[in-house]
Amino acid sequence: MGRIVLDGLTKQYGDVVAVDGIDLDIADGEFLVLLGPSGCGKSTLLRLIAGLIQPSGGRVLLDDEDITYAPPARRDLAMVFQSYALYPHLTVARNIGFPLRAARMPRARIRQRVEEVAALLELDGLLERRPRELSGGQRQRVAVGRAIIRDPRAFLMDEPLSNLDAKLRQATRAQFRTLHETLGATVVYVTHDQVEALSLATRIAMLDGGRLEQVGTPTEVFDEPASVFVAGFLGSPPMNLLPARVEGHDGRVRVVAQGVEVDLWPGEEVESRDVILGIRPEHLRQTDSAGPVGTPVLRGEVQAVENLGAEESAQCTVGGAIVQFRGARPLGLAAGQPVVLTTARDHIHLFDRSSGRRLAWQARQKQPTPVAPHR
Numbered sequence: 485m486g487r488i489v490l491d492g493l494t495k496q497y498g499d500v501v502a503v504d505g506i507d508l509d510i511a512d513g514e515f516l517v518l519l520g521p522s523g524c525g526k527s528t529l530l531r532l533i534a535g536l537i538q539p540s541g542g543r544v545l546l547d548d549e550d551i552t553y554a555p556p557a558r559r560d561l562a563m564v565f566q567s568y569a570l571y572p573h574l575t576v577a578r579n580i581g582f583p584l585r586a587a588r589m590p591r592a593r594i595r596q597r598v599e600e601v602a603a604l605l606e607l608d609g610l611l612e613r614r615p616r617e618l619s620g621g622q623r624q625r626v627a628v629g630r631a632i633i634r635d636p637r638a639f640l641m642d643e644p645l646s647n648l649d650a651k652l653r654q655a656t657r658a659q660f661r662t663l664h665e666t667l668g669a670t671v672v673y674v675t676h677d678q679v680e681a682l683s684l685a686t687r688i689a690m691l692d693g694g695r696l697e698q699v700g701t702p703t704e705v706f707d708e709p710a711s712v713f714v715a716g717f718l719g720s721p722p723m724n725l726l727p728a729r730v731e732g733h734d735g736r737v738r739v740v741a742q743g744v745e746v747d748l749w750p751g752e753e754v755e756s757r758d759v760i761l762g763i764r765p766e767h768l769r770q771t772d773s774a775g776p777v778g779t780p781v782l783r784g785e786v787q788a789v790e791n792l793g794a795e796e797s798a799q800c801t802v803g804g805a806i807v808q809f810r811g812a813r814p815l816g817l818a819a820g821q822p823v824v825l826t827t828a829r830d831h832i833h834l835f836d837r838s839s840g841r842r843l844a845w846q847a848r849q850k851q852p853t854p855v856a857p858h859r
């Protein structure tokens with residue numbers, strides 16, 4: 485078992501609230517990724533769970549046992565660091581077997597466990613080498629092996645791939661995924677890399693300023709971002725976010741801004757409100773006409789076109805805002821050219837301008853209403 489419950493967990497450093505009243509229930513076997521920009525509190529939160537620092541308030545429960553003030557060694561959690569933290573003078577076998585030697589397990593049994601773990605991580609041929617004789621990826625696997633061999637209730641990983649080059653990152657990511665499926669263990673994983681988060685997580689917890697912005701599956705967080713912050717963090721390039729207004733006139737409720745007209749539904753009965761209109765760059769396409777009633781339209785001018793290999797990305801101005809538009813190469817656009825863009829109504833996101841929170845509108849077809857925040 486390895487269920488971890490965080491209850492109002494808080495960590496303050498003087499005036500800085502690094503972790504601000506986090507409530508989170510991490511189920512046994514979950515791969516939970518803590519995602520957010522630098523300084524949002526990810527590492528502090530992980531270190532609180534590990535017991536490397538003590539909270540200013542709140543509790544940490546492991547399988548219903550309060551471990552808030554238990555020393556790290558008593559928590560039955562294994563931590564994997566970005567820096568690997570291997571013993572340079574010990575062989576791979578002795579590095580992996582270290583926790584079992586510390587626990588005074590019989591030598592033959594340690595050897596057997598080391599061999600099992602090494603086979604799982606494809607390190608079998610490297611057991612007599614020292615860390616300096618290994619590649620970065622192999623060193624990281626040794627660090628993971630040393631964590632696995634303890635058979636802990638959960639793994640805590642702090643940016644474990646960030647010292648690897650892009651190709652190795654991708655390969656190691658795939659190995660981590662397989663490993664999680666094989667072991668079925670709980671993993672809490674810190675990263676600021678959205679690709680890692682989207683590809684590895686069973687759930688993503690998005691942090692901003694020490695608070696949880698959204699917790700959900702990768703699909704939920706990407707397809708229905710709970711706030712402007714989440715929408716602007718995920719995606720490459722991230723979601724276009726344009727200041728606009730919801731208004732009803734001429735028998736239609738629309739989202740309008742300079743150069744923008746997006747039909748929501750027939751009728752005029754709506755309370756006008758300031759919103760942020762969100763559309764992902766990959767959901768825009770060119771059109772040469774306004775199309776049938778209800779087709780969203782963004783009229784602008786191309787500023788620059790960037791070659792991305794298989795695709796191109798065009799930066800356009802729409803009213804006073806910048807809109808990124810991505811599609812298969814060639815887009816057939818050049819700087820200075822007028823452009824009309826459209827999207828499917830399903831791809832329209834609305835956020836309240838003052839709170840930044842998502843507004844639900846598709847399901848209700850009436851007043852856009854705020855989506856309840858995480859807590």
Ligand SMILES: Nc1ncnc2c1ncn2[C@@H]1O[C@H](COP(=O)(O)OP(=O)(O)OP(=O)(O)O)[C@@H](O)[C@H]1O
Pocket residue numbers: 497500501502520521522523524525526527528529676
């Ligand atoms: N020991 C400390 N003393 C004072 N402030 C700290 C300390 N550790 C962290 N902080 C502050 O707490 C906040 C959260 O830091 P934390 O390292 O958890 O962020 P992070 O999301 O892991 O960032 P990064 O991705 O850059 O590692 C930051 O404002 C940081 O400056």
